[in-house]
Amino acid sequence: MAKPAVIVVGADKGGVGKTTVSRTLLDYFSANNVLTRAFDTESPRGTLKRFHPDITEIVDMTTTSDQMKIFDTLNTVSPSVTVIDVRAGLLSPALASLRDIGFLDAAKSGQITFAVFHILGPSIASLDEIAETSNFMAGARYFLVKNFINDTQFFQWDQATYNSYFHRIKDATDLTIPKLNEMAYEQVEVASVPFLKFVANKGISDDAANYSFVLRGYVRHWLANVWSEYDRIKLTDIVGSGKPTSRGGEK
Amino acid sequence: MRHTPVYIVCSPRPLVGKTLVARLLSEFLLLKNREVTAFDVNLKEPSLLDFLPKITETAEIDDTVGKMALMDRLIIHDGAPKVIDLGFHAFDEFFKMTEEIGFMKEAVRRSIAPVILFVADTDRVSARSYPTLERQIPPSALVTVDNEYVVRGELPPAFARGKILNISALPNFLKTYVDRLSFSFTDYLRQEKDSSTELHQWIRRNYMSFRELELSMILQGS
Numbered sequence: 426m427a428k429p430a431v432i433v434v435g436a437d438k439g440g441v442g443k444t445t446v447s448r449t450l451l452d453y454f455s456a457n458n459v460l461t462r463a464f465d466t467e468s469p470r471g472t473l474k475r476f477h478p479d480i481t482e483i484v485d486m487t488t489t490s491d492q493m494k495i496f497d498t499l500n501t502v503s504p505s506v507t508v509i510d511v512r513a514g515l516l517s518p519a520l521a522s523l524r525d526i527g528f529l530d531a532a533k534s535g536q537i538t539f540a541v542f543h544i545l546g547p548s549i550a551s552l553d554e555i556a557e558t559s560n561f562m563a564g565a566r567y568f569l570v571k572n573f574i575n576d577t578q579f580f581q582w583d584q585a586t587y588n589s590y591f592h593r594i595k596d597a598t599d600l601t602i603p604k605l606n607e608m609a610y611e612q613v614e615v616a617s618v619p620f621l622k623f624v625a626n627k628g629i630s631d632d633a634a635n636y637s638f639v640l641r642g643y644v645r646h647w648l649a650n651v652w653s654e655y656d657r658i659k660l661t662d663i664v665g666s667g668k669p670t671s672r673g674g675e676k
Numbered sequence: 677m678r679h680t681p682v683y684i685v686c687s688p689r690p691l692v693g694k695t696l697v698a699r700l701l702s703e704f705l706l707l708k709n710r711e712v713t714a715f716d717v718n719l720k721e722p723s724l725l726d727f728l729p730k731i732t733e734t735a736e737i738d739d740t741v742g743k744m745a746l747m748d749r750l751i752i753h754d755g756a757p758k759v760i761d762l763g764f765h766a767f768d769e770f771f772k773m774t775e776e777i778g779f780m781k782e783a784v785r786r787s788i789a790p791v792i793l794f795v796a797d798t799d800r801v802s803a804r805s806y807p808t809l810e811r812q813i814p815p816s817a818l819v820t821v822d823n824e825y826v827v828r829g830e831l832p833p834a835f836a837r838g839k840i841l842n843i844s845a846l847p848n849f850l851k852t853y854v855d856r857l858s859f860s861f862t863d864y865l866r867q868e869k870d871s872s873t874e875l876h877q878w879i880r881r882n883y884m885s886f887r888e889l890e891l892s893m894i895l896q897g898s
Binding site for chain 2: 606607643646
């Protein structure tokens, strides 16, 4: 059995696109035939579960029973990759919990692959989270995700500020999520389907849908750009599934 | 019906004869197929809508709603030929969009046959735009229109690599005549008994060029 991999997607700020990034990750793994399960910590009503109901479970990460549900099953369930969409404000406490239960030590010793996708907001406060979060990152792959889907800027216009945050953490890797056309984004929201199904013009139950060709095209183009970022960081290698396979959506 | 042709008449330059080509082509297709739908994305120049109001719809691509309204119709395989008169101001945005949404690939999947009629000019803007099209459009679907009235001499070598459709220059007095909003090329052919007139010959020559272009598209698709 492959070494279990846990990917935490989070931020201490709300509305920065955590669930959007989680959805692109689940689509990416699905397209690369990597069996994945997901946990949505937006208890009791999860957004991620709305888009990926078959593989997503809603949990409350602050309770011990749900922590057991996630981490005690890492070695016993068949999907070797676990994606956890951490609710706003819970990233630092969640990482502290992982440290307390010895999960971070297990990652450090190589028993578990652990990656954190830290979604950044546009404020200095959000950037200050980087320093706080990085304290937990020994043994983890740490990705700083600049999500441009909300037209956010990241102090590129102020190089000193930019460098002080983005170049301060050794071993952190920048990722860029480009902007998606607003109407296309809204249409996928309304359809409540994974991005991949929207591109393939399919409904929730794989039934034929009638989405706009233009909007599908925008989503396909955007998703290909996001996935090229995941290819760049060799995400399938990180989770131990080898090279990305040829993907239908990009043909 | 094997394919639905979609002709896109375009140039990044104003006043090079796009609407003239779109008019000629629309009237030819109407004569031959009895149906054609034209889209005018050219509201800042002499407009196809003014010449052929019965078969022309206006379209805008400034926002996503406008793009959806146009492109979601172009991608339907209904057998009705379509002609787009694409204004110079919309050139960059249109082809940026078609590249992003994968129009050419989806067209092949849906039995749509896009033909890009690039009306050439000798300026730098045209020279820069053509390679952009070449990267996106297969050579079989990219046709350079050599409008003698505009190019006035040899076509720049960069444009002469692929298919070329020649439009010979009309004398000024005939150009003024065909530029009247009430003028119809097909009506002229029907009503003018003397087939030796210069205009008669000119229209027939252009209709013949379109017929050859259509035939080559059919042969490529077979």
